[in-house]
Amino acid sequence: MIKQKYYYPNIPSPAYVLEEQKIRSNLEKLKYVREKAGIEIILALKAFSMWSVFPIVREYLDGATASSLFEAKTIFDEMGEKAHTYAPGYREDEIDELARMSQTIIFNSLDQYYRFGKKMKTVNSQLAFGIRVNPGYSEIETDLYNPASPGSRLGIRSLENVPDGINGLHFHALCENNSYTLSRVLDAFEERFGHLLDQLDWLNMGGGHLITSSGYEIEHLIQLLLSLKRRYSHLKIIMEPGSAIAWQTGFLKSTVMDVIDTPMRKCLILDISFTAHMPDCLEMPYNPEVRGAKYGTEGNHVYQLGGTSCLAGDQLGPYSFENEVKVGDEVIFEDMIHYTMVKTTMFNGVRHPDIGIINGRGEYRVQRSFTYEDFKSRLS
Ligand SMILES: Cc1ncc(COP(=O)(O)O)c(C=O)c1O
Numbered sequence: 001m002i003k004q005k006y007y008y009p010n011i012p013s014p015a016y017v018l019e020e021q022k023i024r025s026n027l028e029k030l031k032y033v034r035e036k037a038g039i040e041i042i043l044a045l046k047a048f049s050m051w052s053v054f055p056i057v058r059e060y061l062d063g064a065t066a067s068s069l070f071e072a073k074t075i076f077d078e079m080g081e082k083a084h085t086y087a088p089g090y091r092e093d094e095i096d097e098l099a100r101m102s103q104t105i106i107f108n109s110l111d112q113y114y115r116f117g118k119k120m121k122t123v124n125s126q127l128a129f130g131i132r133v134n135p136g137y138s139e140i141e142t143d144l145y146n147p148a149s150p151g152s153r154l155g156i157r158s159l160e161n162v163p164d165g166i167n168g169l170h171f172h173a174l175c176e177n178n179s180y181t182l183s184r185v186l187d188a189f190e191e192r193f194g195h196l197l198d199q200l201d202w203l204n205m206g207g208g209h210l211i212t213s214s215g216y217e218i219e220h221l222i223q224l225l226l227s228l229k230r231r232y233s234h235l236k237i238i239m240e241p242g243s244a245i246a247w248q249t250g251f252l253k254s255t256v257m258d259v260i261d262t263p264m265r266k267c268l269i270l271d272i273s274f275t276a277h278m279p280d281c282l283e284m285p286y287n288p289e290v291r292g293a294k295y296g297t298e299g300n301h302v303y304q305l306g307g308t309s310c311l312a313g314d315q316l317g318p319y320s321f322e323n324e325v326k327v328g329d330e331v332i333f334e335d336m337i338h339y340t341m342v343k344t345t346m347f348n349g350v351r352h353p354d355i356g357i358i359n360g361r362g363e364y365r366v367q368r369s370f371t372y373e374d375f376k377s378r379l380s
Helices: 020-037 051-060 069-079 092-101 110-123 179-199 218-231 279-283 372-378
Strands: 015-018 064-066 083-086 102-107 128-132 168-170 202-204 236-239 250-261 266-270 293-295 301-306 315-321 330-334 355-358 364-368
Touching: 015 020, 020 051, 020 218, 051 069, 064 069, 069 083, 069 092, 069 372, 083 092, 092 102, 092 110, 102 110, 102 168, 102 202, 110 128, 128 202, 168 179, 179 218, 218 236
Parallel strands: 064 083, 083 102, 102 128, 128 168, 168 202, 202 236, 266 301
Antiparallel strands: 015 250, 250 266, 250 330, 293 315, 301 315, 355 364
16 A cells, blocks of 8 residues: 655655656757757756756756846856857846856847847857747647747747848747657748748757657657758757756655545645646646546545645645545655746746835835845755
């Protein structure tokens, strides 16, 4: 008989736990693709910013991509590399530092490029500049994750000529997809932007390539990349997956604090919160795998899983457990390393709003501003 409480008795609860062997195994696969296809693969921090293992990641990959100044600094400090940086918009007061911390800056609009490009180049003359383009095609069914939907703000939709000073293009239109989807996205991209490729040095094909999942046909991807390189032999090809690096590499351990009755079914009160620690379960929404349990009502030990926040909807379920669950038992949520952890800290490294007060005389006082150190110290 399996007792949930015996899974990890020595790990204090709650905890996100990464398993080193599992991430090394993912990184081995990515390194194989990188070497066989002759491309660069970099880590997208937006999915996985656990900088304590960046030295391991650096053993296998070519560097990393940042979505903000804070992520770029983390890459610089912890990987010893300058970042490939892309964000939908850059703040004027950050561009000097961003230019210093980056090897590539990708702009979401030509307007941002014309406003900031020249200034950035005076700070770092080695900087390469790219534009994010939108291929207008994707196979992502959930709008929340679809950068190619009709109203998407991500990437420009047409470009007649390569602007002066731009030497690369970037697209990102996949999410947990395979190489066959990539092939169709590439067709759409080439149809819109293929006329520019002869004048460029690099093409960054974004993330969403779930290369490390069990059904992914790695050899098909390699053939697709080799064929792209045969057509554009001068182009450096870059892929920047995030999920694929940390895919199924760890779990979130929680503990049952109480078991209560509701008119519908029993509910476990856990020492975690879905809204605070696994927000994508509610946003998407999706039901994560729980060890020793199945989503659904079939079976004798069916429970709702309740978070410990005050939000009425901070719960998931129903889940059917192999055994009766008791106070003190562990509940292990699988595959909680990519995206989950970064979502509960400072997602994308986006600057946290100040906290301030307008007093009775109408004067504003900043009580607290958040810094790079705040971002970094929420992670490890
Ligand atoms: C521009 C860009 N690059 C890379 C990624 C990483 O994608 P994934 O973690 O799905 O591989 C994302 C994810 O949103 C992205 O927006």
